[in-house]
Amino acid sequence: MARLSALLTGASLVVLSLFAPSLAQQQPPNNGSLSFNGQVGEVTGSILLYPITIGDKDAVRFEGELEGLGRLDDGASYKYGIYNSELDSTTDSDSTSTPTRRSPLHLQKRAQRCPITTMFDPAGLLDPDNGPYQCIPSDYQNTCAVGDLSTKFAVWNGTETGKYYVEIEDITVKLDGPDSVLGKFFIIRDTNENFHACARIAG
Numbered sequence: 083m084a085r086l087s088a089l090l091t092g093a094s095l096v097v098l099s100l101f102a103p104s105l106a107q108q109q110p111p112n113n114g115s116l117s118f119n120g121q122v123g124e125v126t127g128s129i130l131l132y133p134i135t136i137g138d139k140d141a142v143r144f145e146g147e148l149e150g151l152g153r154l155d156d157g158a159s160y161k162y163g164i165y166n167s168e169l170d171s172t173t174d175s176d177s178t179s180t181p182t183r184r185s186p187l188h189l190q191k192r193a194q195r196c197p198i199t200t201m202f203d204p205a206g207l208l209d210p211d212n213g214p215y216q217c218i219p220s221d222y223q224n225t226c227a228v229g230d231l232s233t234k235f236a237v238w239n240g241t242e243t244g245k246y247y248v249e250i251e252d253i254t255v256k257l258d259g260p261d262s263v264l265g266k267f268f269i270i271r272d273t274n275e276n277f278h279a280c281a282r283i284a285g
């Protein structure tokens with residue numbers, strides 16, 4: 083009898099896992115999108131984020147066309163990544179000690195620049211308590227912060243025309259659930275840390 087119920091439980095698990103993919107197809111996560119309007123840095127254009135599968139893995143594809151990624155005089159290249167925002171109310175741990183820092187005007191002023199805090203890293207790989215951080219592109223799903231895109235997929239090199247076609251496919255980026263990148267910020271900086279673009283990823 084115990085054996086039968088174990089078998090039945092196993093059978094219902096199989097049924098559940100057979101159902102899961104079709105449920106996922108009925109309710110795909112929202113696409114994300116971001117557009118750079120030249121307010122922070124000179125880059126303009128937009129990027130769409132949408133769910134794909136790579137082999138049997140869920141992934142997200144970033145696709146878009148940017149203008150303004152010209153060659154930099156000193157031969158520097160562009161780093162890009164996903165960052166947490168200081169507008170995230172859930173990480174507002176110092177609001178009780180310094181309430182005036184969070185005035186709407188203050189937020190507005192900061193938002194005109196790039197209101198980012200730390201790199202988006204839900205697994206905590208950048209936390210020094212978890213040992214030294216070493217992002218290895220060939221093993222990025224285990225070694226890289228989700229937001230550390232340019233280390234995972236190589237820095238962008240400016241072009242003569244300044245036009246740049248973005249094409250990234252990442253199995254660690256999510257568009258739904260608690261570790262979704264929606265609401266986070268996508269930024270582009272050069273290797274001297276100058277900002278060239280900053281935009282919120284909208285759902």
Ligand SMILES: *[C@@H]1O[C@H](CO)[C@@H](O)[C@H](O)[C@H]1NC(C)=O
Pocket residue numbers: 112113130131132
């Ligand atoms: C998401 O983007 C893909 C690729 O452009 C498109 O085919 C699909 O219709 C979009 N889905 C939604 C819900 O906008």
Ligand SMILES: *[C@@H]1O[C@H](CO)[C@@H](O)[C@H](O)[C@H]1NC(C)=O
Pocket residue numbers: 159235236237238239
């Ligand atoms: C940019 O140039 C560097 C150095 O040549 C190269 O390693 C890297 O792959 C290039 N980036 C892209 C996206 O092609």
